[in-house]
Amino acid sequence: MSKFTKKKSSEVPAVNTASLPDIVFMLLFFFMVVTVLRDNNLLVQNVLPKADQVEKLKKDRSIYIYAGKPSSRYQEKYGTEGKIQIGDKYTDVTNIKFALTELRAKLRPELQDKVMVALKVDEDTNTGLVSDIKQELRELNMLKIIYITTPGNEIQN
């Protein structure tokens, strides 16, 4: 009779943590897959203007152009005039075409005609610089552009 009563224990069993590594690994793989290590470091100040009437950018077919004043650590060398950055170096307006054709060649072949140019321009830049870029893009026949903005509204703040 005592056989059956012996096993009874009043203690709460410990939580089984054997599957904890599995869960952590799952999370790990998720983040490993979504991580994009920044491939170009910014040489210009880049505070984007705010807008709320926005569309999403299709990443696989886009080329980035940055523009703005040189970052504070480069200002001694390059001054405070607005500059254009493509890839990871400063580019002159006359060199945009060359740099962009090079970048376009790196895209997947079927998407090269649908290329979209994403302009990440600092809010203090002059519009003149932006229109110079746009003129170059027109000559290159890359007509789809998108002005990257941050969410918000300039008027309400």
Place this chain on the structure above:
Amino acid sequence: MARRATPEVNAGSMADIAFLLLIFFLVTTTIEKDKGIARQLPPDEPPTDEQVVIKQKNLFIVNVNKSDQLLVEEELMDVKDLRQAAIDFLDNGGAPAGSPLYCNYCKGKRDASSSDNPDKAVISVQNDRLTSYKMYITVQNELVAAYNHLRDRESQRLYGWKFTEVKKALDEGSFKGNEDDIQEKLESIQKLFPLKLSEAEPKKQGQ
């Protein structure tokens, strides 16, 4: 003979190692979600002799000077009033009833001295080279907002949903239903209020 059992590898620290890696990737991850205002640039074509004549009343001129002040139709305006001014202009529908240009869905004032119909109405933005990019984007944003407001209104009236909401759902791939069908409807709404924004070459300072 002594029985040699291979000792089991202690897997107790596996979780720690995995956590370490996890935290590294958590910190380095920047899930970029770039959004912005999309535009189609006009193709670079040599100027033709053919002059496209746009009636003065169908043209809504927005002028931004180098100190970021706004001149709309020859009047100084605050940027927060721009959206409503653009809506009024686009929605005016000034062509008289019975004429081929008559706009039967416009709800504006039907002022004969403003735009005939949304298809004819053109908004022209003129910048100075020294206008700040912030102001430029704000103006563009307000003008797109005016179009979106009108498109929302029409899609609500015709189909019972909002243009911008459905477009966003399509973009994100979260739309449920017949995509071709909805695409057609979106295009029909776009035709009612086609985006006609023209940008003049920016003027040099002081001109």
